[in-house]
Amino acid sequence: MEVLYSVFIGLFGFILKLASPFNPKAKAFVSGRKKLFSRLSACITDTAPLVWVHCASLGEFEQGRPVIEALKNEFPHIKILLTFFSPSGYEVRKNYNNADYIYYLPLDTKRNARKFISITKPVLAIFVKYEFWYHYSKELHAHGIPLISVSTIFRKDQLFFQSYGGFYRRILKNFSFFFVQNDESKQLLQSIHLTNSQRVGDTRFDRVHQIVKQGGEIEIAKVFKNDQRTMVVGSCWPEDMEVLAPFINENKLKFIIAPHEISEPFIASLEKALMVKSIRYTAAAAHQNLDDCQVLIIDNIGMLSRLYRYGEFAYIGGAFGKGLHNILEAACYGVPILFGNRNFEKFQEARDLINRGGAFEVGDYTDLKTKFEMLNLPENFLLACDVTRLYVEENLGATEKIMQYCRGVVSR
Structure with a gap:
């Protein structure tokens, strides 16, 4: 399954490159990741502790935002690295003031994950809601870097909870803790013997309030x-x-x-x-x-x-x-x-x-x-x-x- 997963990720990236001359979103997705590692290496030179927050898009950003702002308010000396998977999130929030570095997330390959973690060296990684990447989570776990999932929702029809979902359950085992939105999500995690979760609700309530x-x-x-x-x-x-x-x-x-x-x-x-x-x-x-x-x-x-x-x-x-x-x-x-x-x-x-x-x-x-x-x-x-x-x-x-x-x- 790991091989199939990696092949799929590579194929996905190849298709986006083919589509980029004709599709504005695909173009932004591809061009935003060009020379990304060299840009990261050039800007992340500070020795201050770095917290990495990853959001798929704009909606997930709004759920991660209260945590980012609470971290910056309480620990002004730390650096926040904010990454997006989607252009619709990155393009809207690329100038967000409370993050020190804002980039696209490189595709989830073994090589990219190793290089990304070696450059950024986060002390903590926070993935928002539905973000579960195999190679990134595995690399963080291998380096002993805490990885938490916030504002998470699980449903019983997801692959994690199917009889054939062993590979996907391995991803979840790389997470240090899950802060889930509802009791059903906590119960689903318990059904696959993961007890490292707490029902805390949705951070958007704090933001909107x-x-x-x-x-x-x-x-x-x-x-x-x-x-x-x-x-x-x-x-x-x-x-x-x-x-x-x-x-x-x-x-x-x-x-x-x-x-x-x-x-x-x-x-x-x-x-x-x-x-x-x-x-x-x-x-x-x-x-x-x-x-x-x-x-x-x-x-x-x-x-x-x-x-x-x-x-x-x-x-x-x-x-x-x-x-x-x-x-x-x-x-x-x-x-x-x-x-x-x-x-x-x-x-x-x-x-x-x-x-x-x-x-x-x-x-x-x-x-x-x-x-x-x-x-x-x-x-x-x-x-x-x-x-x-x-x-x-x-x-x-x-x-x-x-x-x-x-x-x-x-x-x-």
């Missing part, structure tokens, strides 16, 4: 709300607006809509679909009286996490398409959450909140209307608010639990 605490007022949104009941619509797509537009047109609520894309064609189409008066955020400051506007359309970026404070209800977009967007930001404000019913099940927090009665999936306009009317009853509304608020509070603290382990390593 920190953002919410630090966020300031948005004066225009505050004036627009004017103490009236409001629904904040976050990261919506055209498929979401097909369900939302008729609901908005017949409802007395106020709505703050933050589209996922703020292109002129989409915002214009959104305005056309609305039969009630709307105003764009960039035009609102000059408007004499926002009370006569029922919809505030956010036509800029970067403020969504702060907007949820102005809502009694939240609708989160994306689930009718590729996948549900972040619902934790809304949950931090303790409001009922609604979203589409097609592509949310891979998100643990969505399933948890549905089961507890704090979030509700909707299939169409009629379903949205029915569930909103149910939520509008005071007892149901207050119960849903309590559920989302308590859910966030219960899941805070994953970063500190991980840091308790990291301190023992970095302080040596």
